[in-house]
Amino acid sequence: MSGLLEVRGLTVELPTPSGWVRPVNEVSLRIGAGESMGLVGESGSGKTMLSLALMGLLPPGARVSGEAKLAAQPQASTKNLTTLSEREWRDVRGGAIAMVFQEPMTSLNPVMRIRAQIEEAIRAHQPKLKTDEVKRKAIDALRLAAVPEPESRAEQFPHQLSGGLRQRAMIAMAVAAGPRLLIADEPTTALDVTVQKQILDLLDRLRRELKLGLLFITHDLGAVAQVAERVAVMYAGRIIEEGPARNVLAKPQHPYTQGLLRASPTLKRGTLTPIPGTVPQLTALPPGCAFEPRCELRRAECAGAVPALRIISSDQAARCILV
Amino acid sequence: METLLSVRELRKTYRRGGGVFSQESEGARFTAVDGVSFEVARGETFAVVGESGCGKTTLARMLLRLIEPDSGEIQFEGRDLLGLHGADLRAARRQMQMVFQDPYASLNPRMRVGEIVSEPLAIHEPVLTRDQRLERTAAILRRVGLTEEAMQRYPHEFSGGQRQRIGIARALILQPKLIVADEPVSALDVSVGAQVLLLLQELQREFALTYVFISHSLPVVAQVATRIAVMRAGQFVEVGLAEQVLNQPQNVYTRELLSAVPELPRA
Ligand SMILES: Nc1ncnc2c1ncn2[C@@H]1O[C@H](COP(=O)(O)OP(=O)(O)O)[C@@H](O)[C@H]1O
Ligand code: SF4
Numbered sequence: 001m002s003g004l005l006e007v008r009g010l011t012v013e014l015p016t017p018s019g020w021v022r023p024v025n026e027v028s029l030r031i032g033a034g035e036s037m038g039l040v041g042e043s044g045s046g047k048t049m050l051s052l053a054l055m056g057l058l059p060p061g062a063r064v065s066g067e068a069k070l071a072a073q074p075q076a077s078t079k080n081l082t083t084l085s086e087r088e089w090r091d092v093r094g095g096a097i098a099m100v101f102q103e104p105m106t107s108l109n110p111v112m113r114i115r116a117q118i119e120e121a122i123r124a125h126q127p128k129l130k131t132d133e134v135k136r137k138a139i140d141a142l143r144l145a146a147v148p149e150p151e152s153r154a155e156q157f158p159h160q161l162s163g164g165l166r167q168r169a170m171i172a173m174a175v176a177a178g179p180r181l182l183i184a185d186e187p188t189t190a191l192d193v194t195v196q197k198q199i200l201d202l203l204d205r206l207r208r209e210l211k212l213g214l215l216f217i218t219h220d221l222g223a224v225a226q227v228a229e230r231v232a233v234m235y236a237g238r239i240i241e242e243g244p245a246r247n248v249l250a251k252p253q254h255p256y257t258q259g260l261l262r263a264s265p266t267l268k269r270g271t272l273t274p275i276p277g278t279v280p281q282l283t284a285l286p287p288g289c290a291f292e293p294r295c296e297l298r299r300a301e302c303a304g305a306v307p308a309l310r311i312i313s314s315d316q317a318a319r320c321i322l323v
Numbered sequence: 324m325e326t327l328l329s330v331r332e333l334r335k336t337y338r339r340g341g342g343v344f345s346q347e348s349e350g351a352r353f354t355a356v357d358g359v360s361f362e363v364a365r366g367e368t369f370a371v372v373g374e375s376g377c378g379k380t381t382l383a384r385m386l387l388r389l390i391e392p393d394s395g396e397i398q399f400e401g402r403d404l405l406g407l408h409g410a411d412l413r414a415a416r417r418q419m420q421m422v423f424q425d426p427y428a429s430l431n432p433r434m435r436v437g438e439i440v441s442e443p444l445a446i447h448e449p450v451l452t453r454d455q456r457l458e459r460t461a462a463i464l465r466r467v468g469l470t471e472e473a474m475q476r477y478p479h480e481f482s483g484g485q486r487q488r489i490g491i492a493r494a495l496i497l498q499p500k501l502i503v504a505d506e507p508v509s510a511l512d513v514s515v516g517a518q519v520l521l522l523l524q525e526l527q528r529e530f531a532l533t534y535v536f537i538s539h540s541l542p543v544v545a546q547v548a549t550r551i552a553v554m555r556a557g558q559f560v561e562v563g564l565a566e567q568v569l570n571q572p573q574n575v576y577t578r579e580l581l582s583a584v585p586e587l588p589r590a
């Protein structure tokens with residue numbers, strides 16, 4: 001598999017009153033063209049910080065180390081993304097790498113027509129395109145995102161669209177400039193289940209048709225099962241399990257992944273088992289396995305050192321001494 | 324089974340639009356809750372499930388008279404709730420409490436947790452001494468899984484799950500009969516949401532509580548409901564025993580909702 005995105009040992013550190021914390025800690029992952037990776041974790045696990053690092057949108061004062069490389073045009077993106085200047089980022093962001101957010105209302109401009117916003121996204125990366133070319137591309141993008149009656153929808157303002165259509169417009173804007181990698185951060189969390197299913201199907205179709213690498217970020221194991229071929233589970237800044245979605249979700253090896261599945265409500269009654277305790281604060285991480293205080297299988301040595309990511313099979317790994 | 328709450332033909336309309344555009348839409352009204360009737364038996368969990376905007380929150384708030392219905396009847400313990408005033412209404416209200424979706428927005432950020440949780444006692448049981456009030460507050464906080472030290476702290480010092488526990492403690496301190504919970508776990512992480520769902524179930528058994536449980540999520544509702552009402556555009560399209568609604572749905576829309584729930588691969 002040719003790697004499209006290759007992340008190695010990516011670490012993000014943020015200053016807090018009680019010292020530096022690491023919301024992303026030595027994360028490595030790889031996404032091929034046309035591949036989808038689901039990144040699962042509860043709040044505070046570092047998912048959003050990781051995606052912001054890949055978009056060059058980290059808050060000021062953040063420290064980044066490690067490597068993130070994208071094998072795609074333009075030239076800047078084959079460099080280590082963590083070292084790009086803001087100027088170089090302007091080419092990559094929205095160009096080779098695009099992002100869809102949870103709440104389209106916060107990333108769409110409320111006083112601009114949908115068409116103008118998509119055109120702006122296209123012009124930012126293809127400044128030499130003629131006006132009618134840009135216009136045609138914008139409508140094409142809406143059509144690609146399965147927005148019904150794209151010509152008339154294009155003339156509307158964001159608040160005139162339903163939640164589901166707004167999310168489609170966001171997706172149209174994201175794919176308009178022809179990205180290679182699409183990062184979708186909780187893109188369906190604010191939507192009703194029936195709409196959610198349509199948006200997940202849309203992302204899946206775009207990935208296949210456009211050969212996009214898709215990094216799908218969510219706390220919802222059901223949603224991840226629907227779109228991701230591979231799954232990485234994050235806990236306290238680290239990936240604690242990774243593998244093919246069907247393996248990780250059906251035969252999880254890490255006690256946290258197992259716990260998360262048992263704590264996820266399904267239509268089956270009487271099966272819910274919570275994980276005791278809460279996600280640890282990044283300012284007070286346990287010295288060994290970060291899950292140790294909540295783990296029912298812990299042993300004395302778990303508190304000693306952070307367990308390595310152990311290989312389970314050729315394509316599955318978990319960060320637990322028991323595997 | 325004995326009926327605790329009985330609702331007949333409850334209706335609420337709102338003016339369409341509002342705010343700066345209200346002039347152009349003057350007179351145009353739409354119906355948020357459209358003639359809903361149901362009964363809730365003592366000790367059961369009556370769940371209302373539906374997508375956003377279908378009228379769940381409006382219904383929940385009308386049950387507690389936080390919103391006045393346009394028409395319809397609500398009987399609580401056989402008394403006409405909408406006809407009550409003054410002391411009678413206050414007496415009925417202490418028997419019915421609400422747990423909200425957003426534990427961030429529903430707790431006063433400037434009050435200490437001890438004051439937040441004990442405030443209903445100060446209003447409804449003013450004869451209690453300060454020590455008695457503190458003792459009751461500490462006891463209920465312990466029961467929902469928090470420590471007494473929590474009383475001295477402010478809401479922002481707690482995680483989402485802990486804040487929802489504070490909200491539950493406040494709702495329970497008067498030992499009400501009915502709890503109306505509007506999306507109580509929607510804002511919480513999966514592992515913490517499951518803790519809160521199980522806590523609500525334990526508390527129900529322990530304090531003989533009756534729940535009206537409102538959620539957009541069928542999987543969540545499936546965990547707690549005795550009966551399920553499926554709501555769409557202000558109306559109940561299907562009401563039945565939970566097993567029945569989940570396994571033999573009669574209504575097309577119920578089936579649509581069920582089939583949109585993503586499935587997890589099985590081992
Ligand atoms: N105070 C209000 N004024 C006008 N419209 C309202 C008001 N409150 C709710 N609505 C509208 O009533 C409908 C039902 O709302 P709500 O009861 O909040 O639904 P749900 O809780 O199921 O999402 C929605 O269309 C909503 O926008
Ligand atoms: S390393 Fe130990 S504490 Fe951590 S998940 Fe494995 S068994 Fe549990």
Ligand SMILES: [Mg+2]
Binds near residue numbers: 379380505506
């Ligand atoms: Mg609501």
